Amino acid sequence: MNATSSLARLPFPSPASLALFALVLMAAGRLPAEDSPSGDISFPPRSADFVPWRQQFYAYNLRTCGDIFRTTADHGQPWAKTAAHVLDDLSAYFTETPGAPSVTAVSAEAVEVCNAGCDDPMVLYACGLGYQAGQQFDQAAEAFAKAYERFKVSAYPAFRTLRCVGRLIGIRLMKERAAISPQTEALRAEWIALGVRSLHEVSAKDAVARQFYGNILGSAIDGDKATRELMHAALIAEIAKGGIDSWLGEVVTAYAEIDRAWAARGGGYSNTVTEAGWKGFAEHLDQAETHFTAAWALDKTLAQAPAGMITVCMGKSSGVAAERTWMNRAISAQMDFTDAYANLFNAWLPRWDGTHAMILELGRKALATRAFDSGTPEIVLTALQTVARDLRDTKGDPNQLWKDAQVWSDIQTLFDGLLKEPSRSAVRDWDLVRYAAYAWRCGRNDLVPGILKRVTGTPDAELFRSIAHETLDTVMKAAKGASDF
Numbered sequence: 001m002n003a004t005s006s007l008a009r010l011p012f013p014s015p016a017s018l019a020l021f022a023l024v025l026m027a028a029g030r031l032p033a034e035d036s037p038s039g040d041i042s043f044p045p046r047s048a049d050f051v052p053w054r055q056q057f058y059a060y061n062l063r064t065c066g067d068i069f070r071t072t073a074d075h076g077q078p079w080a081k082t083a084a085h086v087l088d089d090l091s092a093y094f095t096e097t098p099g100a101p102s103v104t105a106v107s108a109e110a111v112e113v114c115n116a117g118c119d120d121p122m123v124l125y126a127c128g129l130g131y132q133a134g135q136q137f138d139q140a141a142e143a144f145a146k147a148y149e150r151f152k153v154s155a156y157p158a159f160r161t162l163r164c165v166g167r168l169i170g171i172r173l174m175k176e177r178a179a180i181s182p183q184t185e186a187l188r189a190e191w192i193a194l195g196v197r198s199l200h201e202v203s204a205k206d207a208v209a210r211q212f213y214g215n216i217l218g219s220a221i222d223g224d225k226a227t228r229e230l231m232h233a234a235l236i237a238e239i240a241k242g243g244i245d246s247w248l249g250e251v252v253t254a255y256a257e258i259d260r261a262w263a264a265r266g267g268g269y270s271n272t273v274t275e276a277g278w279k280g281f282a283e284h285l286d287q288a289e290t291h292f293t294a295a296w297a298l299d300k301t302l303a304q305a306p307a308g309m310i311t312v313c314m315g316k317s318s319g320v321a322a323e324r325t326w327m328n329r330a331i332s333a334q335m336d337f338t339d340a341y342a343n344l345f346n347a348w349l350p351r352w353d354g355t356h357a358m359i360l361e362l363g364r365k366a367l368a369t370r371a372f373d374s375g376t377p378e379i380v381l382t383a384l385q386t387v388a389r390d391l392r393d394t395k396g397d398p399n400q401l402w403k404d405a406q407v408w409s410d411i412q413t414l415f416d417g418l419l420k421e422p423s424r425s426a427v428r429d430w431d432l433v434r435y436a437a438y439a440w441r442c443g444r445n446d447l448v449p450g451i452l453k454r455v456t457g458t459p460d461a462e463l464f465r466s467i468a469h470e471t472l473d474t475v476m477k478a479a480k481g482a483s484d485f
Contacts, residue, residue, distance in 0.1 A: 079117060141168060419432070
């Protein structure tokens with residue numbers, strides 16, 4: 001079944017009707033049920049050489065950030081050691097490593113190092129990330145521009161420069177809108193050239209880089225619609241010349257076709273899409289399917305192609321069975337591959353092919369693996385957050401989810417397992433603060449003080465607030481026994 005035959009005929013339900021449906025079922029004491037749960041998704045036995053995905057990605061980021069600095073920088077400078085620490089923290093932030101500092105914290109230290117005389121481009125880039133996160137766009141643009149000039153004479157891979165220039169272009173386009181300046185046009189041309197150069201950086205032996213570059217280059221995430229199309233055209237033309245890793249070429253092309261499909265369709269509700277829009281949508285998704293399937297045939301040990309196919313299945317309305325097939329292929333390659341779960345949970349939202357119950361069931365299956373040395377059990381948090389966000393977006397009540405007894409049982413099982421896992425001893429305080437925050441979110445306010453008392457250092461107040469949606473100071477004052485902290 002293609003997108004034109006299914007999505008064109010069926011208008012999306014209104015947010016109000018989705019919310020009413022959810023609330024009626026919640027009032028009956030349960031979350032939305034469904035007829036075909038995630039029963040056919042099964043987690044494979046771990047191989048002897050299994051390495052968690054985040055650990056692999058973190059090693060890649062260290063190799064292309066701090067390790068390059070350590071081998072090329074002037075270590076006689078008084079700021080050199082701190083700069084290396086900034087880049088290691090930046091790698092942890094990129095990877096979402098357990099206990100990783102926030103971008104604000106990394107950037108603050110980077111600014112201090114640069115004020116002391118450091119002009120390393122990755123450290124300058126870290127400064128820009130913090131300014132951008134704080135919506136200080138002029139300062140961010142200045143930092144990215146300085147980083148770009150330094151990248152030109154550095155040993156960092158072209159891909160790092162690509163991301164820096166992409167962010168700079170994004171800020172400039174936000175200000176210039178339709179009246180693009182010659183300077184921005186020149187940057188756009190350089191960004192595209194860097195994308196083409198990046199294709200040649202990837203070795204067929206580097207599984208992490210292949211998957212990371214394939215997704216990011218194909219999605220061209222830093223550009224506007226017109227800029228992304230120019231990037232796609234240049235990448236596909238370069239791939240056609242040969243000399244690029246075949247798997248990478250297929251994946252980059254597949255992601256480019258997904259982007260083209262949605263550009264043709266537009267982002268509105270189905271009843272706003274033109275006949276030409278549906279035709280382009282279907283044609284580009286067919287192309288994406290062809291290229292992802294070819295990539296999977298080339299290397300079934302990599303999860304990125306089947307993860308991408310889940311999104312294609314969603315767009316083509318291929319059905320839950322097809323999505324499950326590709327999910328099984330993704331987790332057979334890498335059990336904790338986060339892109340696959342994100343794509344499947346999106347596809348299983350009620351507005352597409354699934355229900356909240358399906359999302360939660362798979363999250364609980366991931367938790368049941370008890371592979372606490374990997375990211376797999378924490379997928380249950382991704383599932384819960386996905387459902388809560390969808391309820392909020394459809395004017396439902398996320399608090400009904402968090403107050404569900406089964407949800408609290410899931411939270412307890414997860415954090416009890418994480419806290420007992422020897423490999424996580426270094427992030428025990430981080431896990432405890434998260435545990436306390438989720439306890440508050442689930443209405444288990446009386447348990448919060450006891451959990452926080454187990455923290456050996458100072459609880460991370462920002463981490464707590466980001467999860468609990470309440471300040472730690474307020475919680476400590478309100479919770480029973482707060483005076484004993």
